Every structure is written in structure tokens, then in C-alpha cells.
Amino acid sequence: MKLSAQEEYGLRCLIHMARLQEGESLSIPEISKAEGLSIPNVAKLMRLLRLGGIVTSVRGQAGGYTLAQPAEQISVGSVMDVLGGRFFSPKFCDRHSGLGKVCTHATDCALRVLWTTVQEVLDGVLRKVTLKDLLCGEHDMSRLLEQASSVQIQPLLRAKMHDCVLPPQV
Amino acid sequence: MKLSAQEEYGLRCLIHMARLQEGESLSIPEISKAEGLSIPNVAKLMRLLRLGGIVTSVRGQAGGYTLAQPAEQISVGSVMDVLGGRFFSPKFCDRHSGLGKVCTHATDCALRVLWTTVQEVLDGVLRKVTLKDLLCGEHDMSRLLEQASSVQIQPLLRAKMHDCVLPPQV
């Protein structure tokens, strides 16, 4: 449950692109120089982001990368999904059932509810912060986060609970 | 930023131990059987938890593991720290400065504020949930999480901001 290098570096590259004016673009060497990352590494990150639909590229001598949408419409959450996957995906329980085919707690799992909630809380914060928000300084950033961090996820959880058919408690 | 197998499996083992009565203990083979994990893997997980101070062990024929504290005093957050490390540790920026010695954004980094906030939000949820809470069913769990997920972290953030000496905005 650690922040990964790809997530950090990829977002840093995007921050530079969010500063561009209409019609401008950035090449891989330019991003590399600005961020202090190797050219091959930037190329890989930008490819990932292109495949994820976050940026678009133009080839050729005057080519480069631009954001696929305006900076204020790209959330940090959507970028994180592309760069590092989700904290708790639906496939997680299938892939971690231990030696048996199904998890011991398959029918009634308090952990699963916990992880789902954590995922919702994360989404609540990360989907409210856009690339444009990251352009301001630390100080302005903190103001935005005060709002985003007090997420109300009760309705989401309730809906989820209704889908669960619970066995009788022993 | 994914939930790791160690975090999931380790917590599952602890859930079984939280069900023990005073004076009882669980051996590695017992945990292994209950969770459907291999004996060596359980041994590795329990060793980690012992080194982290979460459980205590007794050797010998009548040995086994017990929780180091009552289940209601062990938070999921403290267990996660032992099993998978923290989401955003202070060392992160040092280790991900790119090719240069210091990060390009060292002086004023909106990302750093974002990650710090995410860490606070995670702690807000995970430190409020204890092993004892995980013993109940999914339904009861969701009630607890409704409270824990509406965290107020503003005071924490404000304090953090005061420590930052910000350069003048351009």
C-alpha cells in the first residue's frame, strides 16, 4: 500500500503539461530536462498515459505531447488508475484466496467492507483534485484539500450493503 | 498504491487470533489450516508481526501466538504499517528525486501536500478500526465505517502548513 514511483513521476510530468498554452506541446526531451528524469523513462511514462487516454501525441519533427482534455477536467484519481492501478480491485479477492479455490471468508468478510470503504475514501479525495489544482502552490492546495478530505461516503456504502446477502450471524 | 498480499493475509491471521479467549493461543499449523495458507507462509507473516510488536510468541511444545494487546486496542492502521509500510513516508521525496540530487519541486510541491493529506485520510479511517471491529459481520462493519470515514483532518493540515516556509508566488 505504498505510493509508487510511476504514480509520482507520471503526475509530475503531467503538471508541466498542464501549464501549456493552447496549441503548445512538450517533447520527451523537454519533459526529461524539466523533471530530471531519463529520456527512456519519460517515454515509457508518456506511452502509458497515452494508452490510458490522458494525453495525446503528435509524431514528427514538430511533434510532442498535449493533454487530451483541459487540465481542470483531468482528475488525479483517473491518472492514478492508469499509472498504478486501483487500491482494491474486484479481482483482489479472487487472486488471494490462499491455497483453496475460494477464500475462507467468502460469504461474510469484514475486511472486504473495510477495503471497499478505503477505496471510496481515496476516490473521494483524488477525484476532486484536478491537474489544474496542482499548479498552485502548497498553500492554495491545502485549502482545496480541506474540502475534498471531508468526504461523505455513507450513501455509497449503504447502496453497497444492500447488494450483500448476509448469512445469519453465529 | 495497491493493497498487498501480505497486508491481506496478515490481517486475516490476526482476525483468528482476536477470537481467542484469555490464556488461549494459536499455533502456526492451526492458523494455516484455518486460513488455507501454507505453513511456511504463515510462519513468515507471524514472524513479521512479532517483530512489529503486534503479537507475542511462546516456543516449545505447548507454544503458539497471542496478541500482544487486547484486540480492541490494536488498530488496523498499526498492523498495516508493520505488514506493508506507509503510503507516503517522509523518505519518499528523498528516494524519488529523479536523476538530480534534489527534486525539482523541492521548495514548493503541491503533490507533497496531496500525498500527505491522503496519508492523513487513510490514518483517519484505519486507526479508528480495531481488530475487534473486524470480528463482526459485514453489516455491523459498515455502521462503524460510516463514522470513521467522515474524518476531519483540517486541524492536522493547518499545523503542517505552518511549518512550511513558502517562497513568494510568481
Added chain:
DNA sequence: CCTATACATTACAGTAAGGTCTGGTTGGAC
């Protein structure tokens, strides 16, 4: 004592992720 049981420790193999390197393709400039 001696033995069976159970934890402790170290080393190792398989797998996935992060980064690098190389050759290929595209497209504008001259």
C-alpha cells in the same frame, strides 16, 4: 534424558514491477 511438537532463522526460486536500451516508423524542414 529423550522425543515430539512448535517457533526461529536464513537462504533460495518464481514472479512482477520499474527502468533501460535498441531498432523501427512517422512526418516536417530544407
Added chain:
DNA sequence: GTCCAACCAGACCTTACTGTAATGTATAGG
């Protein structure tokens, strides 16, 4: 048409994570 900058793609290497194996050590019971 030729050249070159820049993107594109895949293979490759290094590192960390995950799970396994084997050996050592401590305690209870006969």
C-alpha cells in the same frame, strides 16, 4: 528526395515482492 528530430514498440536488465525450503532452537511430557 533527403535528412533529422521525435515518437513507437518490444526486448532486456535490475530490483523488489511473494512464497518455499531446510535447518536450528526451545519447551513440555513421558
